[in-house]
Amino acid sequence: MVISTKNLTETKSMTVIQAINDGMRVMLEADNTTLVLGEDVGKNGGVFRATDGLQERFGDDRVIDTPLSESGIVGTSVGLAVNGFKPIAEMQFMGFIYPAYDQIMTHVSRIRMRTMGHFSVPMVIRAPYGAGVRAPEIHSDSAEALFTHMPGLKVVCPSSPFDAKGLLIASVKDPDPVLFMEPMRNYRASREEVPVDSYSVEIGKGKLVKEGNDVSIITWGAMVPVVENAVQQIENNGVSCEIIDLRTLYPLDQDIIAQSVEKTQRAVVVHEAQGTGGFGNDVVTSINDTSFLYLKAPVERVTGFDIPVPFSALEDHYLPTPKRVQEAVEKAMNF
Amino acid sequence: MVISTKNLTETKSMTVIQAINDGMRVMLEADNTTLVLGEDVGKNGGVFRATDGLQERFGDDRVIDTPLSESGIVGTSVGLAVNGFKPIAEMQFMGFIYPAYDQIMTHVSRIRMRTMGHFSVPMVIRAPYGAGVRAPEIHSDSAEALFTHMPGLKVVCPSSPFDAKGLLIASVKDPDPVLFMEPMRNYRASREEVPVDSYSVEIGKGKLVKEGNDVSIITWGAMVPVVENAVQQIENNGVSCEIIDLRTLYPLDQDIIAQSVEKTQRAVVVHEAQGTGGFGNDVVTSINDTSFLYLKAPVERVTGFDIPVPFSALEDHYLPTPKRVQEAVEKAMNF
Amino acid sequence: MTGHFPMRQIIDDHGNLLDESYKKDLNEELVHRLYFHMYRIRTFDLKAKSLQRQGRIGTYPPFEGQEAAQVGSALALGDDDWMFPTYRDHGAMLTFGANMMRTFLYWNGRVEGCVPPEGKKIFPAAVPIATQLPHAAGAAWAEKKKGTKNISIAYFGDGATSEGDFHEGMNFASVFQTPTIFFNQNNQYAISVPIDRQMNSETIAQKSVSYGIPGVRIDGNDCFVVYLETKKAIERARNGGGPTLIEAVTWRTGAHTTADDPTKYRNKEQGADVVDPIVRLERFMKNNGYWDEKKTNSIHEELKVEVEQAVEAMESYPKANVEDLFDHVYANPPEQLLRQKELYMEQLRR
Amino acid sequence: MTGHFPMRQIIDDHGNLLDESYKKDLNEELVHRLYFHMYRIRTFDLKAKSLQRQGRIGTYPPFEGQEAAQVGSALALGDDDWMFPTYRDHGAMLTFGANMMRTFLYWNGRVEGCVPPEGKKIFPAAVPIATQLPHAAGAAWAEKKKGTKNISIAYFGDGATSEGDFHEGMNFASVFQTPTIFFNQNNQYAISVPIDRQMNSETIAQKSVSYGIPGVRIDGNDCFVVYLETKKAIERARNGGGPTLIEAVTWRTGAHTTADDPTKYRNKEQGADVVDPIVRLERFMKNNGYWDEKKTNSIHEELKVEVEQAVEAMESYPKANVEDLFDHVYANPPEQLLRQKELYMEQLRR
Ligand SMILES: Cc1ncc(C[n+]2csc(CCOP(=O)(O)OP(=O)(O)O)c2C)c(N)n1
Ligand SMILES: Cc1ncc(C[n+]2csc(CCOP(=O)(O)OP(=O)(O)O)c2C)c(N)n1
């Protein structure tokens, strides 16, 4: 669902990274309590240029270069948020969010609960994530499962330019903290017409990317294009695939999954994080809970292997590929 | 499987905490590269007395009070481990492991991989975990799922005195780092005859706690006694339950689960961490993968709710209870 | 480095004024306010310990011995300032306006104990050590951005200085020159770990050098120096002078918490020479003609009544509500959470 | 505080000896060793940048301008010491004995690049900032426990000082008096963030005050002061004197990495006055009769050949082996991982 009171007919062709930049621009304009802070987000405009031009436009007291200190960034954002500001904090890469894990786990996600709503710390933590861009070690982690297991936080992960802007705006407007995961691999991979004005894409709703009848493929973020690519091959073989882009991981859109799986009766979950402990297991459980009797085959998972994301020379062997997706679909079909 | 070259006939009645103390004693004696370090583990003997008497016996250069600094404790343990020592590092409570998350995620678990085995950092990170002991906020977290999603690490969680000592010794001897979770609630809850000598319980093997025919209840740690308690009620109603104590979460003993579920054809997973993102989802997926066709009902889960572990006045409402287990079994049976 | 950070005192252990020039700052109203609040939180603290022994509240961390540090600093704050305390700072919180009944509730495992009175900017006690320092930097930064003169104060112990968040919070505050008071209570122990095992520096105050900010070491059992030095740092902060690190040297008279046994790790002799901060103030009052036995007794009586009434109110407070568990995790609880709540409430009714 | 931590120098920008008393320490062998290694790693660095431009290796972080700091410190180490570098310290690593071919491999995304020569205690470059400081404290602590005289050195940048692990690592080292050298290269930028936005302290050296350990600020582009001060700190550490913080003030001549565009955040003028550390050494050599044009040319030639051969060896190195992905995560890979490997290897063969 798209919520907007404004004119959405004026659009511009944008990449994911441009859409994210534009989402921040819109919110910095709309509400002067909105802040952007992080390492290199100001003068440099971000190592991916996500915040390009924002400091020039909104000043260095609103778009703020911070010390190299993730726990400090998130921890001071707690103080800013509880005192009336709306921080959009950038973690330069998701693999560098771990020093802030304590702050997110013990404070960001718990302050509303701890004070029965007296204090709250609405903020957005942006984190570029994922492998496949030949980044150095640690830069390629996909750590959503460490945050979906954290009540009080929402976890959002768009795959397309339109959703990226709309979900980012929704996240900034959300009364609760949101981890906003950005698939680096999609940053400049494609363009889409994106409204220039403000609009929201509702948090907690998946998207039916493509209808199909034989098998449901459930995925998110950087794996959406991989699945789309695989499906082209698979449909050549006469298997009709439905593709669901979850877009939000917590809260999970269990209905869209159940509806699809109850129609197709077969499901494949695709994500790039390691399988063990991965969020794919939650999707499997959700299907187990809602749609057990409909299933004609076990739910297949195509995920990263249970190994650290490899150095770049071999990272493509870690990531789900169209071929691996294809074989999983075959397995589900031939069960 | 129990591995020992020694006399196991001489035993002593021990609680879980005594067994853990004894496991450290045995390893400090056996190998003078073994170190124990952490906050208050020395002179004070640990806030739970887990390390009671060890500093007196082995000296303060082997049983070491450290500064209040979890990342420092784990980070220096990396240096100690790579340079020939075997640190047993204590996190005073699992809820205070988060400041060390970065060290564990980016170094402890990855150094072997990163150097193709040239360097390794065998160490044990002990962490008392879980709710139900009326501890202050944050002290009651059960964070296993944040570590099973971390290749390179093993995650062990005994429930009984015998397993606690044997698994601790196995963990110290393991060539890889092990997160050793200790169910606080079980620390003094029961006693068992435990060999005085050294012995190992194999990492990666679950235990059949009780045979049964109608439903498999899979659990670990502090939930084992809760399940046992529930089963007494349930069996009064004529339902025969099999109980499996996983004991190790990574690597997961998929065989013991599959064997049981293929016999009973129904399964209930019980753990105290929040359901979403919880390790129970991995168990569900494992059953989905191995035993789909055997299942007569969806796998039921009894877990903590998707809320932060509450303050102590209401913590019992968060935790799985025998009643909740019982109702889940009924649901599985009546599906 | 101690040379640079000598411990400042205004009165000595016998209650004698060490520096006559301070005399003008020590008016009667201040002296009585300090005494009142120190005695008040002492009364609270002793009561809490006794309730714990009787099983009427849970584990409790006494602050006995630290009353001068907590009251002196809290009284220096303005109404619109922010407080970021730890689990041992309920004395400071009560002095700054926290509700006593709710404070007892907190130690009885009730989340309601974290909710401050409307308008009082008191954050819940930080349980994970040192994590509140960046919060205090952030909240003060927000005040600066808004253009107010409000400041924030973060309380923390000697042990807290070893955590990364101590460093990151101090660094942020110094870089952005936030009006933040980092108020350290160096009670010389972190549970069982003495300060010389916690750090190799002779003082905590000298850690201010890392951040290029003022640092001061004071006798934390001298309520006057605590009050006046905190006040000075606050004035500087209000006027754009940025953060200050204050090390208040004090002593934890009792156990770390009611679950702790300090005989495991310290001798009887340790701390034997420490004069109770309330006794010190009494001596000063007697030496300087501020002592009025009758008035004092009536204050003691009044405080006893206040504390007893708070206990009563705590014990007759409505029972914890299970639904609260689910209702405050999100502003608008997601469907999947509402389902969990519904099922559980149903089960409870069965 | 800069008063306490003036920047030490031995030669000035023109290569003039500032203090004759050092003359005795600067023997010919040392001068030539420093020159050789600085020129060597410069040759490597320039080659790496050029390979990156040609797409023959991945993103690369040049250390140009920091050669004196890296070589001077690395040459002060003994064979049995430990090195804990960052991604920008391949100059120090090469000088200490890392294999050049493997260093190129590393920047080509190959994990093999992390494996040091047998017996060389060189840890892989730390990617998460400041995380290696506690490692260095731990490894040195182990040496102390073993009763050896070996020490460890941790390299880190100015930006790294803002992280909690900087603080926790320094604190552990100071409390346990581990023989650790904390060698800071203050190149004045952390990607785009200048040091005055990183910290409010005038120097990094003064952060040693927090830990009660020696701290020294040196001209990091003066290879002699780097070498001699590092040596001094190492000797102190070997003899039980504990850790030292060294701030080597230097300048990152180029971009943060080959993916970075410094014109976004710094002017052309910035750094224009910084004299290249190799030029400074050359000037000194010329001023003092150490310069031999012919010999120098032949060294340059020799180094060019070494680097070219390393590139060749890197490019003809066996292709990355997929099985390695699964084989080094655990000493004995668990069954569930072996199954993943097996299935994937099968799939690759299909
Ligand atoms: C991150 C973290 N680690 C460990 C603990 C357990 N713990 C509670 S209080 C305490 C000692 C704190 O000492 P100090 O900072 O000196 O404060 P004091 O208790 O003396 O007031 C410890 C280790 C904790 N609460 N948080
Ligand atoms: C924990 C962490 N956060 C962020 C990054 C991204 N990052 C890589 S290098 C760098 C700047 C480091 O600056 P400095 O410590 O001065 O070292 P230099 O690059 O100048 O050598 C940043 C922010 C990282 N690698 N690790």
Ligand SMILES: [Mg+2]
């Ligand atoms: Mg203390």
Ligand SMILES: [Mg+2]
């Ligand atoms: Mg730098």
